Amino acid sequence: MPARPLAVALTGGVGAGKSEALRMFKALGAAILSSDEVVHDLLERDEEVRAKLENRFGSGVLSSEGGIDRAVLGRLVFKQSEGLGFLESVLHPRVIREQRLFREQLAASPDSPPICVIEVPLLYEVRGEGRFDKVVVITASVALRQARAGSRLDEREERLISDAEKVRRADFVFRNDGSLAELEAFVGDVWQQLLAQVDA
Numbered sequence: 001m002p003a004r005p006l007a008v009a010l011t012g013g014v015g016a017g018k019s020e021a022l023r024m025f026k027a028l029g030a031a032i033l034s035s036d037e038v039v040h041d042l043l044e045r046d047e048e049v050r051a052k053l054e055n056r057f058g059s060g061v062l063s064s065e066g067g068i069d070r071a072v073l074g075r076l077v078f079k080q081s082e083g084l085g086f087l088e089s090v091l092h093p094r095v096i097r098e099q100r101l102f103r104e105q106l107a108a109s110p111d112s113p114p115i116c117v118i119e120v121p122l123l124y125e126v127r128g129e130g131r132f133d134k135v136v137v138i139t140a141s142v143a144l145r146q147a148r149a150g151s152r153l154d155e156r157e158e159r160l161i162s163d164a165e166k167v168r169r170a171d172f173v174f175r176n177d178g179s180l181a182e183l184e185a186f187v188g189d190v191w192q193q194l195l196a197q198v199d200a
Contacts, residue, residue: 004103005031008135008194009118009123009134009136010120012139013139014149017140018119019034021186022117025117025187029115030113030116031102031113031115033102033118034118049094057073096128099118122160134171138174139166139175144176
């Protein structure tokens with residue numbers, strides 16, 4: 001059985017530039033997974049998730065297609081800590097399961113890339129860093145993240161671990177206040193360092 005790919009977590013605040021960095025890692029050859037996309041898929045297609053959320057929040061949380069209306073759900077849960085806690089209790093175990101399956105499938109594949117990068121926005125908040133070999137943190141100023149994220153940068157920030165603490169714990173850190181070229185250069189440098197560890 002081939003060696004499992006080196007597992008890298010990519011995290012940071014809303015609007016920091018994680019999605020751009022993830023695409024850059026993919027362009028270099030990494031297998032990638034976005035936890036946000038896993039969540040979106042669960043809300044749209046997982047019948048058990050839909051049933052649990054409809055039971056908790058009412059039928060108004062359903063979209064016209066029968067999935068979960070994320071905008072409505074967001075307005076409901078971020079007004080009440082109990083609602084957000086319930087949502088996280090439903091989603092987090094399933095997201096972790098999907099991450100594990102993704103890595104197991106890569107490990108079983110004869111032609112998997114040497115590195116996989118998984119975007120995990122709440123990595124430290126859910127104490128998930130122990131599941132990964134390395135952690136990359138992308139940060140940016142609050143003003144810039146606000147400009148990038150708009151209304152998504154809201155009271156959720158109050159519940160998150162500070163950027164300073166994330167930086168302290170990370171293996172690689174980039175402050176993404178500059179150009180895409182600068183972010184790309186950082187990702188390329190990290191990629192080379194990761195490859196060196198794989199080959200060591």
